[in-house]
Amino acid sequence: MYRSALRLSSLGLVLGVLAAPAPAVHGGPVRAAPGPGSYLDSRLPVEDRVADLLARMSLDDKLGQMTQPERRYVRPEDVTRYRIGSVLSSGGSAPSPNTPQSWADMYDGFQRAALAAPLRVPIIYGADAVHGHGNVAGATLFPHDIGLGAARDPALVRAIGAATAQEMTGTGVDWNFAPCLCVARDDRWGRTYESFGEVPELPAAMTTLIEGLQGDRLGGPASVLATAKHYLGDGGTEGGRDRGDTRAAEQELRAVHLPPFREAVKRGVGSVMVSYSSWNGLKMHRNGYLIRDVLKRELGFTGFVVSDYNGIDRLDGEEGFTRDEVAAAVNAGIDMAMVSSDWRRFIGYLRDAVRDGTVPMSRVDDANRRILTEKFRLGLFERPMADRAYLRTVGSPAHRALARRAVAESQVLLKNAGGVLPLDRRDRVFVAGRGADDIGVQAGGWTITWQGAPGPVTRGTTILQGIREAAGPSATVAYSRDGTGVDRSYDAAVAVVGEQPYAEYHGDLTGGMDLDAADLETIGRLRASGVPVVVVMVSGRPLDIASELPKWDAFVEAWLPGTEGAGVADVLYGATAPTGRLPVTWMRDASQQPINQGDGKKPLFPLGYGLTYG
Template sequence: MRFSSLRLRSRGLVLGVLAALALAVHGGPVRAAPGPVPYLDPRLPVEDRVTDLLGRMSLADKLGQMTQPERRYVTPEDVTRYRIGSVLSSGGSAPSPNTPESWADMYDGFQRGALATPLRIPMIYGADAVHGHGNVVGATIFPHDIGLGATRDPALVRRIGAATAAEMTGTGVDWNFAPCLCVARDDRWGRTYESFGEVPELPAAMTTIIEGLQGERLGGPASVLATAKHYLGDGGTEGGHDRGDTRIPEAELRAVHLPPFREAVKRGVGSVMVSYSSWNGLKMHQNRYLITDVLKRELGFTGFVVSDYNGVDRIDGEEGFTRAEVAAAVNAGIDMVMVPTEWRRFIDYLRDAVRDGAVPLSRVDDANRRILAEKFRLGLFERPMADRAYLRTVGSAEHRALARRAVAESQVLLKNARGVLPLAAGGRVFVAGRSADDIGMQSGGWTITWQGAPGPTTKGTTILQGLREAAGPSATVAYSVDGTGIDRSYDAAVAVVGEKPYAEYQGDLSDGMGLDDADLRTIGRLRASGVPVVVVLVSGRPLDIASELPGWDALVEAWLPGTEGAGVADVLYGATAPTGKLPVTWMRDASQQPINRGDGKKPLFPFGYGLTYG
């Protein structure tokens, strides 16, 4: 074994010189034929390639691999100089113009910076493609996770993961900060719609999306690295406060919040993101027991752990990060730090911590081993640039058809008095509501921008457009945003109302969960006409509507369907029967929060409820 190791190193030194000469002459990637340096040889096992590369790396190389700046605060030249291992786009951070081709150009620019380093270690580029490649104008936007949880269809979710991966691949982005495997236990939480459901079985079942994103094997065609987030317990914080404290015994943490991550590890997820939140007062970003002992050792996670955006900064509760926070996070088991702006200072702090022994070099080596292994598995050393052949898949008809099916499967019919639904083709229907003809409203947060926004933010089909298509050419489908103009000549009225877009803590609720006055006035005008009223809720969570429900003839929860509003129309007009089931318990009023299956509280609609036609 010792002789073989020496022979490998000797061969590597010779081939390293040859590889350097090849790079100097050709300026392109060093390929496998014939006889590249060992870490550049795809025929060798990943473990051998990592060991060979790690032995060649300086401390500067290793620190760079653990650093992830935001694209706005780093240049390709910085990537070269500081050996940066990863770059990210935060929510809404996009090149100009925001086109798939511009994304590919941007990615390739950063990658060329990485490949200009002495060891030519490629960077990996991360983005929140949480319901499709949502930062990119023109991409297919699928329903948010809460809607996918309502489908109870893991095979469909796997296909959505694969479609998202294809669209990402065309733009070069090869690391998705998804899926969110939180178990949402309080609907006041601003990230409720990022959860597949309130019981661990639902997010665990939907980890099939990891297989869709990563493919049958990481590194295959249109394969991107998936991220299980946010580890651990972010859906169980007191009062539903985002980034708050989950104050529960370890037995409950393990029974409710850990199972989806255990399933994600079984499916080979490549990375795990740590939560901003705390467990019984201890910030997750410094929780060595849960990150190292439970995730890495007990669950056997072999990928790498990444912090959340500026998450290390929040360990001590003060603005900005310190060297002590950096040491605490890395020693806890975080392998890569998402440090968008102050990344140079992070490198300095980590270098100092290693040199004075506050962070063992062995911990840095372990982090690099994990990061490099996933890069090798992903095939970045052989195929580092954007695969533009997949640009044609961005917003393709095939992917939009898949999204439309997902939307239809996610609709939950909660009330249908006197069989007002399905609507009859060819009839007279009056449509109202701010969410009826608005792509931005129906897509929600994490769509083009971080918080999302009303308006024609990207390409797609609004719910109103879908209704007009489904009604047929002989039908009358009138529209007024506030309901004015309706009369008794219509067969039915459809009010499409709900929440304005939001994300994360900006979506936390503490002062009620009902519809706002504008929506209630719109519905009131429709009811006053005397025609049957169908209410379609576009929302990221259940809303407090029990007192209003008796005056509505039908109620459909549409969640946040994304760009394919025709899927909502498919159910309203009966082209697809409603099959969605509630992934969360629906409260009688907001004072019941938190309310979950089996807690003894009497809901308006129980977990799993959902009607169908006939």
């Protein structure tokens, strides 16, 4: 099914003859259209439709298309008045109540406002659906990218992209700020889990997510625009500092960080997001060489480039943006600015820069041509409203089954002394740990809110619930969060430990990378009982566990599995054999960071390591 053709009882206006042009917001009148609205004729080539529409647009129309406010800071009437081209939901920004239906209603409200402007150019609505439609309560949440990198299954990743696109389509959101194609070179970085791995081959292979999101063709059934991010080198900053500086020769930048973006362009990705970080001291948001010359000309990228959230603000090292920063970013090749609350000032600064020639009109036209081309390709002019037929897919059994399979494939078995795994369905099992019965912990950041949070934040199956379902009807599965109550009567104990939720910047580690003291105490209680101890780690990156590992009978890295914890149990009980392999090198201790394949450092486990049963 395509985006619903219903869309508005008034949508016939969109497909009909243009109304008389209204006055521009701040300048002279909109120029008279040179004839019937041929850009509304879907039978014409996209290039011709774009050219016709551009010829009708005033400067105000064009500036609006280049502007993306956050939904909390823009009203539908602003979208109409300022010809806004896009609106976004940042992490945790959701309508109330947070239901799929409410999202569709919100989206349609903004879209009606866009269609009420003289030229009736639809908006495109963006969100960070980085492991499923994560802002929406009840959506299916898949493993974060590091787990999918461990699974090493491009076809699976394509299917995840398609499922995510369906759930987005039902809510109206038609632009996904994913995939993240960073190559994580330092595990202290708070976005390590957003990376498919430490070598460029892994994220390059997983660009199949783009094909899943956009479909066989952009604008087909349940097709949303994909975004390759963050361009370029964000995974290589010194010290793993988010928004930091990647100090590297161009040869290294090209060899390590560019290949996934080259592959994304080959797969037809519609947008690219620029990184907060710098390359050798120059902020990426003003790096014309890498954006204009390398991305657009050398790689042949024909989509549009969007800034990161308020990414233009700190080009001069100070908060807030100036007119000079706006001009520098646009001239460097940024086509659309994600400017959250201060979007009116952005429009004003850009207008002034165009009028005095600091930003050439040809640059503004190029940006609009790129943005409008993707909107036409996406079919927004014909099908602008949310396709509510897809609402039934949000959190559907089929999507949860796919996620469960992805979770199982992402598990990496790193130790299995004495063959304690797989567990027998008749075993008496004692389960403990802060991550055992907590959807929020196992889903991690970018889940309902930006940083994520522990607790029952959305629907799903915890790892404990999965274990109870996997055990046989006569088996005993006991649970205590801190491990109290375990004794020798159990056949095995499972400790689910690891990291609490976090996201970019706040998740950077500047000190140690040890397990939390509470987790170590829990494991200690289980060990003291004398039963075999299986440690399941829920984390977004390797942690410093070398000194503890000899005390554990088995060790499984579960990454951040999302809402379907039963996939972890599938591996613990042998319903699925472990096949995951490390997408990053596992350090012996935190002092080795950064540690990567081929750097001469001796790891605890090398890149690609992983055991299986039997």
